[in-house]
Amino acid sequence: MTTPTEILIVWCNCPDHATATHLASGLVKEKLAACVNVLPAVESIYHWENRLENATEVPLMIKTTRANYCQLENWLQTHHPYTIAEIIATPVTAGLPAYLNWVRTATAENI
Incomplete structure (x- = not known):
């Protein structure tokens, strides 16, 4: 069963380091992420517009709560340069309770 205080890790790839740090800073500043x-950069291979693409991308690993996810997703879609940004959330099933509570507290203003 999911709850608004459930911790999520959201993954999002960016085209370069400058974009990644800009998005990361914005998410934390807006308290959408703790x-x-x-x-580090990764090589991504994927199909896009009927072509096989090979790109270097910079991944973000974002810690937030389920209650903040919709706002976080909308913020990323607004600020991300890709037409369709990779935004994938996975629930955290276990973790140090003090850290998980910190994530909840750091993002609580948006709930």
Whole structure:
């Protein structure tokens, strides 16, 4: 059963490091995320507009709550340069209780 205080990790790929840090900072500033990790660049291979694409992207690992997810998704869609941004959320099923409580507290103003 899901609850508004359930912790989620949201994944989002960005075209470059500058975009990734801009989005990460905005999400934390808006209190939509407690923390965003800007990860090292990865190689992404995918189909787009009937072509096989190969791109270097910078992933974001975003920690938030289910209650903030819709606002976070909307914010990313508004600020992300991709036509269709990769925004995928997965629930956290276990974690250090003090850390999970910190995520809830750090994003509570938006609930």
